[in-house]
Amino acid sequence: MRALTVTQFLALILLTLALDNGLLRTPPMGWMAWERFRCEVDCKDDPGNCISENLFRDMADRLAEDGWKELGYEYVIIDDCWMSLLRDEQGRLQPDPSRFPGGIAKLARYIHDRGLKLGIYGDMGSHTCMGFPGTTLDKIEIDAQTFASWGVDYLKFDGCYSNPVEQMLGYPLMSKALNATGRPIAYSCSWPVYLGGLPPKVNYSLLGDICHLWRNYYDIQDSWDSVKDIIEWFSDNQDDLQPAAGPGQWNDPDMLIIGNFGLSVDQARSQMALWAIMAAPLIMSNDLRNLDSSGRAILQNKVAIAINQDPMGIQGRRLLKEKSHIEVYWRPLSQSASALVFLSQRTDMPYLYHTSLAKLNYEAGNYEAYDVFTGLTVKGLNATTELTLSINPSGVVMWYIYPVQQSKQAETHHYHHNKVLYFTEVKHHTVL
Numbered sequence: 001m002r003a004l005t006v007t008q009f010l011a012l013i014l015l016t017l018a019l020d021n022g023l024l025r026t027p028p029m030g031w032m033a034w035e036r037f038r039c040e041v042d043c044k045d046d047p048g049n050c051i052s053e054n055l056f057r058d059m060a061d062r063l064a065e066d067g068w069k070e071l072g073y074e075y076v077i078i079d080d081c082w083m084s085l086l087r088d089e090q091g092r093l094q095p096d097p098s099r100f101p102g103g104i105a106k107l108a109r110y111i112h113d114r115g116l117k118l119g120i121y122g123d124m125g126s127h128t129c130m131g132f133p134g135t136t137l138d139k140i141e142i143d144a145q146t147f148a149s150w151g152v153d154y155l156k157f158d159g160c161y162s163n164p165v166e167q168m169l170g171y172p173l174m175s176k177a178l179n180a181t182g183r184p185i186a187y188s189c190s191w192p193v194y195l196g197g198l199p200p201k202v203n204y205s206l207l208g209d210i211c212h213l214w215r216n217y218y219d220i221q222d223s224w225d226s227v228k229d230i231i232e233w234f235s236d237n238q239d240d241l242q243p244a245a246g247p248g249q250w251n252d253p254d255m256l257i258i259g260n261f262g263l264s265v266d267q268a269r270s271q272m273a274l275w276a277i278m279a280a281p282l283i284m285s286n287d288l289r290n291l292d293s294s295g296r297a298i299l300q301n302k303v304a305i306a307i308n309q310d311p312m313g314i315q316g317r318r319l320l321k322e323k324s325h326i327e328v329y330w331r332p333l334s335q336s337a338s339a340l341v342f343l344s345q346r347t348d349m350p351y352l353y354h355t356s357l358a359k360l361n362y363e364a365g366n367y368e369a370y371d372v373f374t375g376l377t378v379k380g381l382n383a384t385t386e387l388t389l390s391i392n393p394s395g396v397v398m399w400y401i402y403p404v405q406q407s408k409q410a411e412t413h414h415y416h417h418n419k420v421l422y423f424t425e426v427k428h429h430t431v432l
């Protein structure tokens with residue numbers, strides 16, 4: 001009977017609630033501390049890596065000065081370990097005074113002054129995952145008010161140290177409390193992770209009502225094994241997950257680890273390609289002060305970003321999982337365009353994969369394909385053209401595909417005028 005009471009209570013909350021405040025009509029983009037910088041609090045011995053206001057100011061500077069902001073990477077998100085172990089006399093959360101001597105409001109101003117937005121971390125429970133003060137049910141309102149008063153634009157709300165009943169009450173209450181502050185705050189819910197990520201325990205329709213995005217599955221680590229495992233879990237469960245996504249409500253397979261230590265160039269492209277196809281948040285966790293050119297090029301790939309940010313907001317799906325360990329992913333895009341990703345789960349050598357657009361459910365017609373990572377345009381395709389693609393081990397081929405009228409095929413792109421930029425760039429590529 002207790003569960004029924006909770007459900008009824010929840011229904012009451014929901015009557016007065018919707019987080020439909022126009023935020024995150026496309027997946028959020030930005031930078032978050034966790035995967036790369038974890039809970040390093042030793043600023044004495046590890047000043048460049050410790051969780052402190054300097055780290056977030058540095059990343060804001062890089063986002064603003066190195067071309068990231070213009071591409072859409074706008075959120076600078078603090079994760080766990082920013083807090084003091086004690087709330088203040090009024091019961092408010094406060095930052096660690098030695099690592100954030102200027103306070104969060106000042107950091108928010110610094111970030112806003114650069115045209116960026118600030119995200120912060122809290123935890124629905126008695127403690128954060130790393131043991132800092134949590135947000136118990138009685139603290140939800142004051143914490144939402146505190147974040148809003150600081151000028152926070154995004155909240156990642158974790159779920160360590162709480163039980164399912166507290167979570168069922170707390171996540172909707174925080175949504176309501178954020179709304180009540182009057183400040184538009186994007187709301188990322190880690191709730192599904194703590195319930196195993198799948199229905200019937202997870203109600204994705206409810207999550208879509210109260211959160212802008214949600215973490216479905218385990219934390220990403222700095223390895224291809226981890227990226228691969230995440231891709232596999234999301235694809236194996238796409239029937240439950242894919243329909244939940246749309247403008248203002250996104251599945252979150254976790255941060256982009258491109259530019260760190262664990263991925264080859266091919267694997268980094270694979271992560272970018274799959275995150276774009278999955279309409280996933282593009283939230284990097286890397287050291288932007290110290291990024292190699294291949295990582296930067298992948299993360300700043302304009303076509304991959306445009307695919308990710310497509311305004312229709314339809315999450316892509318895995319179409320095929322071949323016995324050859326080639327997988328094919330597809331995402332419909334606006335203006336009758338689409339994206340295809342061919343992913344090799346092989347571990348031997350570049351594999352020649354034979355297919356055609358017709359085999360991938362494309363209608364008869366004429367098409368062109370832009371190869372997202374090589375910059376080549378493949379012209380004169382029709383649905384039955386036989387395609388042979390060479391796909392590297394743990395790598396991808398990613399195509400942006402658009403229909404063309406035969407007579408206009410080669411040079412005119414006015415029906416895709418917003419993509420002309422990409423074709424202009426293609427002309428600078430000499431490889432063929």
Ligand SMILES: *[C@@H]1O[C@H](CO)[C@@H](O)[C@H](O)[C@H]1NC(C)=O
Pocket residue numbers: 017018019020021022178179180181182183184185
């Ligand atoms: C609060 O919710 C209402 C109703 O969905 C919405 O119109 C409004 O924009 C929200 N305000 C904020 C600040 O989130």
Ligand SMILES: *[C@@H]1O[C@H](CO)[C@@H](O)[C@H](O)[C@H]1NC(C)=O
Pocket residue numbers: 203205206207209
């Ligand atoms: C899921 O949540 C929605 C509210 O968004 C509610 O109408 C529906 O009954 C819930 N489904 C289940 C199985 O509890």
